[in-house]
Amino acid sequence: MALWLLMGAGAQAQTTKFGDEIYQPIRGQMGRDVMWMPTAQDHVMNLLNAAKVTASDRVYDLGAGDGIIPIVAATQFGAKSVGIEYNLKLVELARRNAQRANVGDKVSFVHGDIFVEDFSQATVVTLYLLPELNFQLRPTLLKMKPGTRVVSNEFDMSDWQPDLFIQSERAKGYLWIVPAEVAGTWILQGLAGVTNTTLHLSQRFQKIGGHITLGQEQLTLLGAELSGDRLSLHFVDGKQVTHSLKARVSGGVMEGELLAGDLNSSTNQPIKGRLR
Numbered sequence: 001m002a003l004w005l006l007m008g009a010g011a012q013a014q015t016t017k018f019g020d021e022i023y024q025p026i027r028g029q030m031g032r033d034v035m036w037m038p039t040a041q042d043h044v045m046n047l048l049n050a051a052k053v054t055a056s057d058r059v060y061d062l063g064a065g066d067g068i069i070p071i072v073a074a075t076q077f078g079a080k081s082v083g084i085e086y087n088l089k090l091v092e093l094a095r096r097n098a099q100r101a102n103v104g105d106k107v108s109f110v111h112g113d114i115f116v117e118d119f120s121q122a123t124v125v126t127l128y129l130l131p132e133l134n135f136q137l138r139p140t141l142l143k144m145k146p147g148t149r150v151v152s153n154e155f156d157m158s159d160w161q162p163d164l165f166i167q168s169e170r171a172k173g174y175l176w177i178v179p180a181e182v183a184g185t186w187i188l189q190g191l192a193g194v195t196n197t198t199l200h201l202s203q204r205f206q207k208i209g210g211h212i213t214l215g216q217e218q219l220t221l222l223g224a225e226l227s228g229d230r231l232s233l234h235f236v237d238g239k240q241v242t243h244s245l246k247a248r249v250s251g252g253v254m255e256g257e258l259l260a261g262d263l264n265s266s267t268n269q270p271i272k273g274r275l276r
């Protein structure tokens with residue numbers, strides 16, 4: 001945690017001292033793969049707010065430094081949190097900081113390498129690393145449970161476009177929501193009066209598109225969106241009527257509904273689908 005020290009009467013400069021009586025890390029000191037540089041508290045709040053962190057979340061900060069992100073996640077959002085950090089002195093400082101913030105029961109720190117330690121239990125992952133490290137972590141992040149939120153201070157994820165851009169006064173960040181895998185041909189059941197319904201989806205991260213085949217009709221999808229495991233899409237039939245499908249997707253199974261007034265029914269129609 002930063003201790004702001006005024007340099008005394010008449011001093012022009014305000015210097016920032018980090019750490020405590022036992023250890024004072026220096027901004028820019030080298031770490032294993034990236035140097036230590038703390039995220040400013042207002043930006044930590046903006047990143048965690050963007051990720052909509054709640055008390056039911058498990059937040060993992062990869063490269064946790066002095067622990068500011070896990071500690072704020074616990075003190076301000078009530079989340080259980082874990083920091084993984086390679087530098088043992090920073091780990092010990094982070095543990096003391098968590099005790100001082102009275103969240104020693106909610107926050108823990110693992111002394112280890114982010115490329116070795118397991119963070120698959122996270123519902124929110126926070127990063128302040130480097131573009132190439134984000135890119136290296138990307139395959140692991142994409143295998144996490146759909147809906148897991150990833151926030152990064154400063155650095156993007158190459159061609160995985162963010163779901164949200166985050167701007168603080170002096171820093172920027174990004175939010176991604178891990179998308180479910182939905183690419184392929186889905187056999188749909190439940191559309192009243194229509195047999196042979198298939199949904200063909202193409203996917204690049206969370207961006208999806210494709211068409212739906214209703215009997216003999218092939219209709220291009222409009223406004224197809226994927227957020228975690230939530231799929232929503234629209235299509236216009238030959239009579240120029242717009243239809244909307246909302247569904248949740250998990251392990252090759254889709255469950256949802258076609259919204260009221262669509263096709264041959266005036267009520268919401270439950271829809272089930274399976275990936276062929």
Ligand SMILES: C[S@@+](CC[C@H](N)C(=O)[O-])C[C@H]1O[C@@H](n2cnc3c(N)ncnc32)[C@H](O)[C@@H]1O
Nearest residue numbers: 031032033034037038039063065086113114128
């Ligand atoms: C830019 S700092 C960010 C610190 C903290 N997450 C924050 O936002 O205030 C990056 C941290 O990652 C740590 N680090 C670098 N490579 C690491 C690795 N392979 N495994 C674990 N920690 C690492 C560094 O020691 C440093 O504390």
